Amino acid sequence: MAEKFELNEVEVWDGNYATSQALRQAQVDVVAAYPITPSTPIVENYGSYVANGFVDGEFVMVESEHAAMSGCIGAAAAGGRVATATSSQGFALMVETLYQASGMRLPIVLTVVNRALASPLNVRGDHSDMYLGRDSGWIQLDAFNSQEAYDLPLCAFKIGEDMSVRLPVMVHQDGFTTSHKAQNVYPLDNDVAYNFVGDYVPVDEMLDFTRPVTHGAQTEEDWHYEHKAKQHKALMDSRPVIDRVLAEFKELTGREYKRVETYMMEDAQIALVILGSSVETAILAAKQLREEEGLKVGIIAPRCIRPFPYDLIRDAIDNSSNLKAICCMDKSAPGGAMGMLFNEVSSAAYTTNTRPLISNYIYGLGGRDFAIDEAKRIMKEQKAHADAGHITTNIQQFSGLRGPKLGFYETRRS
Amino acid sequence: MVEIRWHSRAGQGAVTGAKGLGSVVATTGKQVQAYALYGSAKRGAAMNAYNRIDDNPITNHETKMYPDFVFVIDPALAFTDDITKNDKPETKYIITTHLSKDELIAKIPALQDKVERTFVVDCMQISLDTIGRTMPNTPVLGAFMKVSKLYELDFFLDNMKKVLSKFPQKIIDANMAAITRAYNEVK
Structure with a gap:
């Protein structure tokens, strides 16, 4: 039986420590991990809980992130509650196994501390790794601050392990900033935290020798398609489960989370769509602009990136009768396309009645500071689009970039 | 909102100091941030740590700040860092130095119009005498209590003891002595 870890009512924790405490409280059976900046302290702290007797589960040190997720898959298939953490290059090395985990419907929790992908080598935060995972069949949740880096992993176990979901879940937080x-x-x-998460209920566990099963079988063209379609359906159908778990968490703690967070959208004329810690900075900028210039700015922040909340994004757009212009802020190098948020939000907005102007900013790559003044400048630029009735700049631009101004594509609407 | 920027070298405990200050402040019902700007910094490299303190939840994640207080906890950084960056008319400077205030200001042109806002204390000597090695992070907090009048010294010491509770009693006592001396000696 694990030792009791004493906690104060209020702690001063960084996001890594907060996440490691959530993993401890969820009484994870197996953590298989390989350290990488900036997520190292999650597994380092967790290792110290194991060493000091605060955890009954196993900590498996492995030789790479590929092995880490492989170990997690094995332990989850065996029938245990499993979690790990990674970032950036480690996440990239895990990618092959991420698809295995989701295809085998193993509710592993992966806490990802977002960091840029090399080259050039960079340890600081952007969303390249988070974006890399978006087709891997995992549920992806995004924490904007340390409190949420504690709260959301607790919710993640409960969502992924729900009998109608049984999918792995990533919980993201921004490297260094969070x-x-x-x-x-x-x-x-x-006890309250553990009871919220609940006891782990295995499905088709390999350690049940009375009922032998195969995980990860070969299917080829006869069944593969049906499996992938069913997996996609499970992801799409996880939306009400996510909503229900978040509602139960609010019931327990008073802290309310939604698949899409909206701020000041009721009367917003312009809106920023943004992720991560930048959401909080953008809210501050919007409040200042409302006070200083009476500019009605709102913020739309997808808390759930997969399954992408087309439903709630469309609600946010259609429920704001004044909405004229949206700017989607992507903190990942777009690699020859528009940013992910621009693409997803545009496709959601196309079938709304409001159909606002939508433009795209790339920002904050490799940890470039996201400044309040720059957020305000971008918001005022959206106001100019709204007043002109069309996008007055390139559709895709770069924020906070040194050197000549960079932009691509112009609107064909007038 | 009170904002603090630390100028330190990696290994001098600025991050620990910033988190310790945050932990004490959080016990009084205030909201805090403590963070640092370092990537692959090695021991001895110049670095910044930061604190924000407010009555309301702090949502600003911009790294850059216009500090109310600047702590320079390595003597040489007063000369080589841009310590008056993003200065406000009311920014106060607490600088670790063995020099007198007049001697220090004479050598640093950027401080010459900030005489009333500049405070000096020798956190290096104080920590050598009390803790036994140069560890300027806790003494500077004693100086900060004196200059900012944020909390009474005794209140701060009591709460700081709780933050340091995982350390042996000898180290806690030495840190308390360092904080007290810096409180009394800052000019």
């Missing part, structure tokens, strides 16, 4: 920034965190009592 992972290494200590802030007030209000943890739950150990």
Whole structure:
């Protein structure tokens, strides 16, 4: 029986520590992990809980992130609650096994501390790794601060392990900006947290020798398509389960989360769509612009990136009768396309009645600071689009970039 | 909102100091941020740590700030870092140095119009005498209590003891002595 870890009502924790505490409270059976900046402290802290007797589960040190996720898959198929953490290059090395985990319908929780992908080598935060995972068949949730880096992993176990879901879940947080920034965190009592997550209920566990099963069988063209379609359906159908778990979490803690967070959208004329810690900075910028210039700015922040919340994005757009222009802010190098948020939000908005103007900014690559003044400048630019009735700049632009101004594509609407 | 920028070298405990300050402040019902800007910094490299303190939840994640207080906890960084970057008319400077305030200001042109806002304390000597090695992170917090009047010294010491509770009693006592001396000696 694990030792009791004493907690204060309010702690000053960074995102990494907050996440490691959530994993401890969920009483994970197996953590197989390989360290990488900036997520290292999650597994480092977890290892110390194991070594000091605060955890009953196993900590498996492996030789790479590919092996880490492979170990997680094996342990989850055997019938245990499993979690790990990674970032950036480690995440990239895990990609092959991410698809195995989701295809085998194993509810593993992967906490991802977002970091740029090389080359050039960079340890700081952007969303390249988070975006890399978006077709892997995992549910992806996004924490904007340390408190959420504690709260969302608890919800993630409950969502992934739900009998109608049984899918792996990633919980993302921003490298350094969240992972290494200590802030007030209000943890739950150990028992309250565990009871919220609940006991792990295995499905087709390999350690049940009375009922032998095969995981990850070969199917070829006869069954592969049906499996992948069913997996996609499970992802799409996880939406009400995510909503229900988040509602139960609010019931327990008073802290409310939604698949899409909206701020000041009721009367918004312009909106920013944005992810991660930048959401909070953008809210501050929007409030300042409302006070200083009476500019009605709102923020739309997808909390759930997969399954992508087309439903709630469309609600956010159609429920704002004044909405004229949206700017989608992507913190990942777009690699010869528009940013992911621009593409997803545009496709959601196309079938709304409002159909606002939509433009795209790439920002913050490799940890470039996202400044309040720059957020305000971008918001005012959207106001100019709204007043002109068309996008007055290139559709895709780059924020905070040194050197000549960079932009691509112009509108064909007038 | 109170904003603090630390100028330190990696290994001098600025991150620990910033988190310790945050932990004490959080016990009084305030909201805090403590963070640092370092990538692959090695021991001895110049770095910044930061604190934000407010009555309301802090949502600003911009790294850059216009600090209310600047702590320079390595003596040489007063000369080589841009310590007055993003200065406000009310920014106060707490600088670790063995020099007198007049001697220091005479050598640093950027401080010459900020005489009333500049405070000096020798955190290096204080920590050598009390803790036994140069560890300027806790003494500077004593100086900060004096200059900012944020909390009474005794209140701060009591709460700091809790933050340091995982350390042996000898180290806690030495840190308390360092904080107290810096509180009394800052000019």
